[in-house]
Amino acid sequence: MDSGVIEGGLNVTLTIRLLMHGKEVGSIIGKKGESVKKMREESGARINISEGNCPERIITLAGPTTAIFKAFSMIIEKLEEDISSSMTNSTATSKPPVTLRIVVPASQCGSLIGKGGCKIKEIRESTGAQVQVAGDMLPNSTERAITIAGTPQSIIECVKQICVVMLEVSSPPKGVTIPYRPKPSGSPVIFAGGQLTKLHQLAMQQSPFPMGPNNPGFQGTRDLTIQSFCRNKVQRGMDASAQTSSHEMTIPNDLIGCIIGRQGSKINEIRQMSGAQIKIANPVEGSADRQVTITGSAASISLAEYLINFLVLIGGAGF
Incomplete structure (x- = not known):
């Protein structure tokens, strides 16, 4: 598809998320x-x-497509200027390419790669840019990074074609997208390297947590901290907890x-704990x-749902 379709789509609101190092952001x-x-x-x-x-x-660009790509072009030009400036006193014989990363929902990466890698190959060949889709999701998110390197024009053209794929009706994001949020250097990560048992012990100190993807609080914050556990504490009677019922959840294939x-x-451990x-x-x-x-008492369903959502949130890491 011609990338001009995107530029001409003035009624389309587009969002591009760029992941950059602190020096580049400065x-x-x-x-x-x-x-x-x-x-x-x-x-x-x-x-x-x-x-x-x-x-x-994270640098987020949002607005009509023409505005987005104007801003994106200006960012690329700035990165190109920085590379040229750094070459002034350098002994290197060739200038390195401009390199940047964009982040997209992991559930859309399959459409971007294409069957047997045909789509990503087509984008590489038509734009001249080097494109690499990360195999793993970014920490505590359901997003992946796409690294693009090349000349400013090849990168701009490459991102336009990626956006065309992202906007196609046949490849919308699946499930809840948990955005990547970079952590301050040296800051502790809640439960990093811990065991699911520790999470269970903390959860049992509270009442059941209705933390499913349809819960507005879950979508609004998506940051699971001890403080948020306390704010979401719910008092329930023993009779209600004893009743048996069923609850259904939908999990994207690439996160199951x-x-x-x-x-x-992990699923066996969740069964035992909940x-x-x-x-x-x-x-x-x-x-x-x-x-x-999920079938069981209200308390066991809420705990199981909570533990499942937590594992999806962190991508199963650390356990």
């Missing part, structure tokens, strides 16, 4: 914010830069392994999701 911001202010004014795009003293920062674990170790029966439906041809049915 250059984009400029002295007293002058550079990013100029980009906002000249492009008409909304440009938001994540806060925090982090090694990495996070809750199953090696040889079913006391709930958990059944994962077989894959359905043509479906990108798997159905998970």
Whole structure:
């Protein structure tokens, strides 16, 4: 598809999330914010830069497609200028390519790669850019990074074609997208390297947690901290907890392994901790999701659902 379709789509609101190192972000911001202010004014795009003293920062570009790609082009030009400036006193004989990363929902990466890698190969050949889709999701998210390297024009053309794929009706994001949020350097990660048992002990100190994907609080914060556990504490009677019922969840295929674990170790541990029966439906041809049915008391269902959501949130890491 011609990338001009995107540029001409003035009624399409587009969002591009860039993952950059702190030094690169400082250059984009400029002295007293002058550079990013100029980009906002000249492009008409909304440009938001994540806060925090982090090694990495997220730059979010949002707005009509024409505004987005104007702002994106200005960012690429700035990165190109920085590379040229760094070459002034360098002994290198060739200038390195401009390199950046964009983040996209992991559930859309299959459409971007294509069957047998045909789509990503087509994008590489038509744009001249080097494109690499990360195999693993970014920490505590359901997003992956796509690294693009090349000349400014090849990168711009490459991102346009990626956006065409992302906007196609046949490849919308599946399930809840948990955005990547860079952590400050040296900051502790809740439960990093811990055992699921520790999470269970903490959960049992509270009442059941209705933390499913349809819960507005889950979608609004998605940051699971001890403080949020306490705020979500719910008092329930023993009679209500004793009643047996069923609850269904939908988990994207590419995340189901996070809750199953090696040889079913994680799902079995969740069953033992929660006391709930958990059944994962077989894959359905043509479906990108798997159905998970949880049966038990209200308390056991809530705990099982919470533990499943937590494992999906962290991508199964650390256990």
